[in-house]
Amino acid sequence: MRRRVVVTHPLPGECLEALAPHCEIRVLEGGVRYLSEQSGEERAACHGLICLLTDPIDTPLLEALPNLRFVSSVSVGVDHIDVEALTARSIPVGNTPGVLVDATADTAFALLLAAARRVAEGDRYIRGGNWRPESRWSPDFFLGKDVSGSTLGIVGLGAIGQAVSRRAVGFGMNVLGWTPSGRNVPGVDKVSLEELLLRSDFVSVHLALTPETRNLLDAARIATMKPGAVLVNTARGGIVDESALAAALDSGQLYAAGLDVFAREPIAPDDPLLRHPGVVVVPHIGSATTLTRAKMVDLAVANAAAALQGQPMPHCVNPEVYPLALSRQIT
Numbered sequence: 001m002r003r004r005v006v007v008t009h010p011l012p013g014e015c016l017e018a019l020a021p022h023c024e025i026r027v028l029e030g031g032v033r034y035l036s037e038q039s040g041e042e043r044a045a046c047h048g049l050i051c052l053l054t055d056p057i058d059t060p061l062l063e064a065l066p067n068l069r070f071v072s073s074v075s076v077g078v079d080h081i082d083v084e085a086l087t088a089r090s091i092p093v094g095n096t097p098g099v100l101v102d103a104t105a106d107t108a109f110a111l112l113l114a115a116a117r118r119v120a121e122g123d124r125y126i127r128g129g130n131w132r133p134e135s136r137w138s139p140d141f142f143l144g145k146d147v148s149g150s151t152l153g154i155v156g157l158g159a160i161g162q163a164v165s166r167r168a169v170g171f172g173m174n175v176l177g178w179t180p181s182g183r184n185v186p187g188v189d190k191v192s193l194e195e196l197l198l199r200s201d202f203v204s205v206h207l208a209l210t211p212e213t214r215n216l217l218d219a220a221r222i223a224t225m226k227p228g229a230v231l232v233n234t235a236r237g238g239i240v241d242e243s244a245l246a247a248a249l250d251s252g253q254l255y256a257a258g259l260d261v262f263a264r265e266p267i268a269p270d271d272p273l274l275r276h277p278g279v280v281v282v283p284h285i286g287s288a289t290t291l292t293r294a295k296m297v298d299l300a301v302a303n304a305a306a307a308l309q310g311q312p313m314p315h316c317v318n319p320e321v322y323p324l325a326l327s328r329q330i331t
């Protein structure tokens, strides 16, 4: 029987052609959950998975896929995957780092500027028919918050956090940074997380969601943020306590927030966060440019192609599975 790679959603372009010589390809329409509903024979045929960040790859799924030999996710974050469970089974997990750095940093900065200068609110104001002759330009009309000369605190100084710091310097901001690894980054004043929250006018989150970072910005930490600060999150919703954030916005402690990611996606339309006029939201589009997404798909396919050819994946989050994983690949 030919090895089968299951792709959980249709992917753009002809990207899967590179895999065709090595396997049979099955593209699902609606995500990995459809795979769990297939017959035992279908599931047993699954040798590799190319998935998205919306596909939970957990132990029940792994138990349903006895011949799974690799997982390649079209994402840099892998919090939707139980990596520990896959590592225990010597199954490599691929991701797509690097190529989405600038697109995601741009999104963070777009949210920062939009929140500071009330861009979404102004848009709603005009479309709502509120900009009338009696409410024209005036010295105190639609005032926002200065960006230049203010302090940005970057939580997480990996590649995306560093790209945000370069943008911030260009906008005349002072940049503070904190990262669990304690690394030094040129142009960034390294401080403790406590000091960063206390001093920053803007805080932007750039960490992976892990058991250590889940709820990192909890109610207690949010309460220590500088009065009038703005929180930007393009990393993962689970890092920020959203109820505490909504409360801090409602009380006026925080000025605004720019959010691309949420604890539950899609966020419910009646979520308390959406009630606050200073909250600017976009639907998890940090890396959503045509070129960036094409590069992410290419990397995910390259990871799968390597696995199919009995080689280590070029971008593997659990490389400790090698060399054992190679001997388990049926080539």
Ligand code: GLV
Pocket: 053, 074, 075, 076, 077, 078, 100, 286, 287
């Ligand atoms: C996007 O959130 C990603 O993890 O690629």
